[in-house]
Amino acid sequence: MTTKAFESLLALITETSTNLPPDVRRAIKRAQLEEELGTRASIALNTIVDNIVSAEEDVQPICQDTGMPTFIVHCPVGFNQIAFEREIEAAVREATKLGKLRPNSVDPLTGKNTGDNLGEGTPVVHFHQWERDQVEVKLILKGGGCENKNIQYALPTELPGLGRAGRDLDGIRKCILHAVYQAQGQGCSAGFIGVGIGGDRTTGYELAKEQLFRSLDDVNPNPQLAELEDYILDKANQLEIGTMGFGGKVTLLGCKIGVRNRIPASFYVSVAYNCWAFRRLGVVLDPATGEIRHWLYRDNEEKLERPTHAFATDSAIVLEAPISEEQIRKLKVGDVVLIRGEMHTGRDEIHKYLMKHDAPVDLSGGVLYHCGPVMLKDDDGTWHVKAAGPTTSSREEPYQADIIEKFGIRAVIGKGGMGEKTLQGLKKSGAVYLNAIGGAAQYYAKCVKRVNGVDFLEQFGVPEAMWHLEVEGFPAIVTMDAHGNSLHKDVADESLVKLEDLKEPVFV
Numbered sequence: 440m441t442t443k444a445f446e447s448l449l450a451l452i453t454e455t456s457t458n459l460p461p462d463v464r465r466a467i468k469r470a471q472l473e474e475e476l477g478t479r480a481s482i483a484l485n486t487i488v489d490n491i492v493s494a495e496e497d498v499q500p501i502c503q504d505t506g507m508p509t510f511i512v513h514c515p516v517g518f519n520q521i522a523f524e525r526e527i528e529a530a531v532r533e534a535t536k537l538g539k540l541r542p543n544s545v546d547p548l549t550g551k552n553t554g555d556n557l558g559e560g561t562p563v564v565h566f567h568q569w570e571r572d573q574v575e576v577k578l579i580l581k582g583g584g585c586e587n588k589n590i591q592y593a594l595p596t597e598l599p600g601l602g603r604a605g606r607d608l609d610g611i612r613k614c615i616l617h618a619v620y621q622a623q624g625q626g627c628s629a630g631f632i633g634v635g636i637g638g639d640r641t642t643g644y645e646l647a648k649e650q651l652f653r654s655l656d657d658v659n660p661n662p663q664l665a666e667l668e669d670y671i672l673d674k675a676n677q678l679e680i681g682t683m684g685f686g687g688k689v690t691l692l693g694c695k696i697g698v699r700n701r702i703p704a705s706f707y708v709s710v711a712y713n714c715w716a717f718r719r720l721g722v723v724l725d726p727a728t729g730e731i732r733h734w735l736y737r738d739n740e741e742k743l744e745r746p747t748h749a750f751a752t753d754s755a756i757v758l759e760a761p762i763s764e765e766q767i768r769k770l771k772v773g774d775v776v777l778i779r780g781e782m783h784t785g786r787d788e789i790h791k792y793l794m795k796h797d798a799p800v801d802l803s804g805g806v807l808y809h810c811g812p813v814m815l816k817d818d819d820g821t822w823h824v825k826a827a828g829p830t831t832s833s834r835e836e837p838y839q840a841d842i843i844e845k846f847g848i849r850a851v852i853g854k855g856g857m858g859e860k861t862l863q864g865l866k867k868s869g870a871v872y873l874n875a876i877g878g879a880a881q882y883y884a885k886c887v888k889r890v891n892g893v894d895f896l897e898q899f900g901v902p903e904a905m906w907h908l909e910v911e912g913f914p915a916i917v918t919m920d921a922h923g924n925s926l927h928k929d930v931a932d933e934s935l936v937k938l939e940d941l942k943e944p945v946f947v
Contacts (some may be wrong), residue, residue, distance in 0.1 A: 444523065444729025448530035448576070452508070452733075455578050455720040456500045458540045459491055459740035462655040463631075463692075463717045465512040467491070469741060470629055470682070472760040477751070479773075479916060480687025485506050486749040487682070487715060490828075493745075493881035498539075498712035502716040503813050503826035504582035504902075505540045508562035511652065513575040515726055520566045523574075526729070526887065527564055527899075531556050538815045538825040540580075542901050550788070552900025573732065577652055577721035584831040584855070584877065585714040590618050591643060594706040600938035606706045608946035611636055612667065617674040618710035619691055620938050621688040623931055624684015625831050625855035627714030627877035630692040632712040633656070635709040637701040643709035648694035650719075651713055654736065657695075664696045667946070673695075674941055678934040682715070683877060685916075686857060693717075716878040749882065750914040751775055761804025762849040766867035770917050772924045776873060778913035781891060782806035782852070786830060787905040789895070790838040793846070799894040800907060809835060809853030811902030812885055813880070814890075822890040826880035829854040830899035832872070840864025856927030857932060865921050873925075886913040 449608065457642035465687040474481040482704060485924035508531055514520065531591040532555045534540045556562065592614040593897065594606045601617055603912035615634055616617075617704040633653075635646030647922075659665035671694045681687025701707065721735030738928065754777060758766065759780040770776070783800065785793070785807050832839075832853030839851065839861045849870050851857075863869060875883060896904040918926040 442526065442729055443569055444526045444724065444810060445530055446529055447724055447729055447731045448565065449495075449533055449732070450483070451576060451578055451720060451722050452530055452534040453498065453539045455580055456534070457720050458495045458500050459501060459718065460720055460736040461499070461739055462736065464491070464741040464743055464832045466692040467715065468741075469766050470692060474652055474682070479685035479689060480681040480683070481688070482750055482916075483682040484875050485746040486879050486882055488743050489745055489749045490879040490882040491743055493885070495882065499881055499884070500539060500541070500813055500826040501718060502582055502714070502878040503541055503811060503828050503881065504584060504830065505543065506580045506582040506586065507543065508540065508556065508582070509579050509648075510562060510564045511577040512564065512567050513567045513571075515572055516568050516570065517572070518574065518726055524564050527562065528605045529558055531562050538813050541811065541813045541826070545900070547943045550899070552902070554788045559762075563936055572726065574724040574726045575735070576724060579648070579651060579719040581713055581718075581729040582716070582779070585626040585630060585712050587831065588622040589644065589647070590621060590710050590712070591640065592708045594708065601942050608663065608667070609944045611708050612670070612946055613709040615671050615694070616674060616938065616941055619680060619933055620680070622712050623680055623855065623934075624927065625711045625833055627716065627854065628680055629682050629683060629689045629715055630690045631713040631717050632691065632695070633711040633713070634694070634696040635707075636696065636698045638699040638707060638709070639701070640707060642699060643707040644711065646697045646699050646712035647709040647787050647863045650697050651711055652719060655693045659696065661698070664698065668694045670945065677798045678937045679928060681935050683874060684930055685926060685934070705921065714878055718788070722742050738880070750775060752912070752914055755914065758806070758850060760806055760849070762806070763804065767849050767869050767871055768921050769838070770871050770920055771922065772920050772926050774917040774918055776807060776915055776917060778850075778915065779911055780909065782908055782910055782913070784808045784810045784812065784904070784906040784908065786903050787834055788810050788899040788929050789905050790835045790842060792895070793840060794838055798846055799905065802848050804847060806850045807848050808850065808908070812884075813907070822893065824887040824890065827887060827908075828878050828880035828882075829875040831855045832857050836861055836883055843870050847931060848869060856918055856925065862919055862923060862928070863881065863927050865919055866923045869921050870947065871917050871921055873915035874918040875915045883913065886910045
């Protein structure tokens with residue numbers, strides 16, 4: 440028998456996963472106005488907006504990586520926290536079953552995915568008591584791509600492009616700027632950052648993530664921090680890393696900073712990086728009934744208009760496997776391509792497996808997609824893709840060049856780009872790296888016409904299995920070609936020069 444609390448929590452999870460809050464929508468709308476029409480950054484932003492509209496209309500996940508569900512609960516003294524945590528777990532299990540959350544809870548020793556997002560330490564639930572007659576529940580779904588770009592600095596330290604960062608406000612400034620720079624497009628920029636100054640290693644990161652629960656429209660009550668937040672937002676955008684790391688005028692959409700006392704020996708600056716798919720919402724519940732009294736972060740409605748065309752595909756190059764080396768060698772950085780036919784998903788576990796084993800299907804001339812989709816199966820056993828955006832490709836850097844050569848793969852799709860080893864591998868083997876738009880899980884799910892099969896499902900779980908997908912009109916941009924050119928390297932190099940321009944002290 441379901442309870443009102445269960446129903447309220449399920450609604451919270453569903454809305455958080457599928458419907459961005461108004462303050463985030465306003466930030467993305469401002470970014471759209473900043474970028475010049477027709478640029479790569481503009482194409483990426485239009486695709487993002489198209490995806491946001493689809494996710495809301497279809498009540499499906501905005502991004503396929505629904506991350507580690509993290510709940511912050513404030514409750515009255517005497518409230519039964521044990522029973523309420525059981526309600527949270529039940530709601531998480533049901534949301535996963537319904538495809539609103541991707542099964543993301545993995546045993547680190549066995550590699551086994553629990554399949555329901557429950558396990559040791561998952562979901563994360565933090566309880567706090569207060570003297571109010573209400574229960575406040577806030578939820579953030581922070582995907583792994585942006586979570587991996589979190590960073591912590593121990594001052595003093597030396598920073599590339601910025602030099603020495605000391606134990607002062609100017610050193611803090613340098614750390615935050617470097618945090619934005621190092622994320623590049625791998626964290627699905629344009630992004631948001633929460634910053635924690637002080638504390639210890641653990642509480643510093645907690646403080647940083649806590650800042651992500653602030654409204655983007657608020658003003659820091661500490662005048663020094665308010666000034667620093669404005670400064671970072673302005674100067675980070677001068678790095679011109681841009682949406683998806685494609686270059687552009689908008690790199691950062693929000694910056695929130697908190698402070699906590701430290702011990703004399705330690706001085707930490709902790710940065711929690713969040714992608715454009717900034718999924719955090721909250722509800723206030725009646726402690727007796729569990730019914731929703733009102734929503735948080737829903738100050739007013741903010742609609743986004745679906746672009747007429749996200750990708751301008753009139754001159755796009757169609758690629759259909761098996762793709763020839765001759766076709767690939769003709770491509771260059773900046774080309775827009777449309778994939779038609781079969782592609783195969785492959786993430787961390789698949790890459791590790793393929794290094795020592797044969798592939799379950801013929802990958803010669805094929806397309807490998809760095810993607811861990813959200814999948815649901817009908818009663819008749821038919822699989823359907825509910826969300827299917829790209830994952831961060833840099834994790835596969837140790838494997839990619841070898842796997843391309845071993846299996847004759849012609850195209851790799853992901854987001855954020857890859858490194859020098861892969862770049863040389865593309866040149867040697869005659870392959871390209873295609874950047875899909877990170878987080879655009881609904882946009883790309885609509886390109887999948889059929890699931891042809893799956894391998895390693897029991898062994899690796901839904902996100903890490905190898906799914907064989909039949910697609911039509913799947914758009915991406917060539918960002919690393921077979922001639923040794925890399926847009927990602929170019930943007931990183933150019934943004935480092937701009938970072939160096941911000942080296943001189945500002946806050947003294």
